[in-house]
Amino acid sequence: MTFEKVCKLGDVPDGGVIAVEVEGTPVALVRKGPEVFALHDVCSHAEVALSEGDVYDETLECWLHGSCFDLRTGKPTGPPATRPVPVYQVKIDGDDVLVSLSKES
Secondary structure, three states, X not given: OOOEEEEEHHXXXXXXXXXXXXXXXXXXXXXXXXXXXXXXXXXXXOOOOHHHOEEEOOEEEOOOOOOEEEOOOOOEOOOOOOOOOOEEEEEEEOOEEEEEXXXXX
């Protein structure tokens, strides 16, 4: 499994979200305390950037129509989205945030 360094931990505000790119793929990084989550940065309902939305509890809300996606699974927690978004593996190495697009575990 290949991990790519995408930013510093301090670049991701606690309780916030930023957009990064991994191997040409848009990724939304969400930080909740010491944990960082990575989701595909395109809403499965409206194809807009999820990184422009807000973090609520354990979800990332799409700014356009209000669909929320679980940070751990990518599954929508309510309409109008019905399809999940891919989630990616994250490693923290010191102050570096690394993301893998690989499906291997």
